[in-house]
Structures are given as structure tokens and as C-alpha cells.
Ligand SMILES: O=P(O)(O)OC[C@H]1O[C@H](OP(=O)(O)OP(=O)(O)O)[C@H](O)[C@@H]1O
């Protein structure tokens with residue numbers, strides 16, 4: 805994979821962000837019949853597209869957060885990049901049973917199942933935390949992550965998602981006028 809986009813390919817897109825949108829793959833009937841899975845791994849593989857996407861994801865919140873939280877597993881990838889690029893700290897929000905010390909837990913439902921998220925109480929109370937994930941579908945995961953941050957006594961500086969699937973009620977469920985999404989269906 806070259807570090808810069810192929811000139812032939814980039815000629816078809818006015819910006820790296822336009823190309824990033826085209827690099828989100830759609831997989832029908834995965835992981836269950838009727839689900840159209842949005843796969844961001846082709847976007848992650850394109851350096852300029854990844855950088856433009858992470859920049860766009862955090863742009864509305866610059867200067868308003870101390871720590872970036874990412875939801876396991878794909879949210880980790882975006883949160884790490886955002887934390888590194890801004891000098892913020894990183895808070896991984898994990899799926900159940902993986903943390904070595906006592907943790908706060910929140911159970912939730914998502915588009916294709918149910919799960920539990922957990923995190924340690926490692927940040928000072930009142931820390932300003934930006935919550936990131938890759939996909940917003942029903943919103944269950946994002947709301948659980950936000951509840952977890954609040955239970956831990958942190959201030960939610962914002963909520964941002966790379967790709968919003970419309971029509972599944974996620975935006976309504978999250979119910980945050982500041983919810984920021986970069987791409988949508
Ligand atoms: O809006 P929702 O209906 O809650 O769905 C969105 C969540 O589903 C996916 O995570 P998944 O639990 O599949 O985990 P993964 O990142 O480990 O694949 C995705 O990465 C979001 O976190």
C-alpha cells in the first residue's frame with residue numbers, strides 16, 4: 805500500500821475525506837441475515853484518508869477535552885489516533901471480563917446482540933472525556949459508554965462517530981444535539 809494515494813484514484817475524489825467515504829465497505833447479511841455491516845478496515849488502510857477522517861471526527865471538540873475514550877474494539881483505533889494527534893489521554897472502554905481491576909459496568913443492547921462495557925476509575929473526577937466509536941446503529945453501545953463515563957464522575961465533552969447508519973433510531977436514542985458523525989448512510 806503506497807503512503808500517498810494513487811494519482812489515478814485521487815483524481816476521482818476532490819479530498820481525502822471524499823475518498824474515505826468510498827472506503828467504507830458494505831457487507832450484506834453479516835453477521836446475521838438482514839444486517840448490512842459497515843466495515844471501516846479499507847479506510848484504515850489508507851493513510852491520508854484515515855488522517856482526514858480522524859481530523860474530521862474530532863474537529864468540533866478541539867480544546868474541549870482532556871481524554872479520548874474509545875469503545876472496544878473498533879473505537880479503540882480511532883480514539884488512539886485522536887489522543888495521539890491532540891496530546892490527550894486515552895481511555896479504553898472494554899467489553900466485559902477483560903479488565904484486571906474492579907471496574908464499573910453497564911449492560912446494553914446493540915443492532916445484533918447484547919453486551920456489557922466496563923472501565924476502571926483511573927481519571928480525576930470531572931475529567932473532560934470525548935467519546936468515540938466507528939459506527940452508530942441503534943445507539944445502544946454509545947449510550948452505554950456515555951452512562952459509564954457519567955457513573956465514573958467524568959464530564960462528557962462530546963460524542964462522535966465515524967459512520968451513522970440512518971433509520972435505526974440511533975441518533976434519537978443518543979438524544980444529544982451535539983452528536984457528531986462524519987459519514988452517514
Ligand atoms: O449502535 P449499536 O447498535 O450499539 O452498534 C454500534 C456498535 O456495534 C459495533 O461494535 P461491536 O459490538 O460489534 O464490537 P467490535 O467493535 O468489537 O466489532 C460498532 O463498532 C459499535 O460499537
Ligand SMILES: Nc1ncnc2[nH]cnc12
Nearest residue numbers: 839840841842915939941
Ligand atoms: N451494521 C453495522 N455495521 C457495523 N457495525 C455495526 N454495529 C452495529 N451494527 C453495525
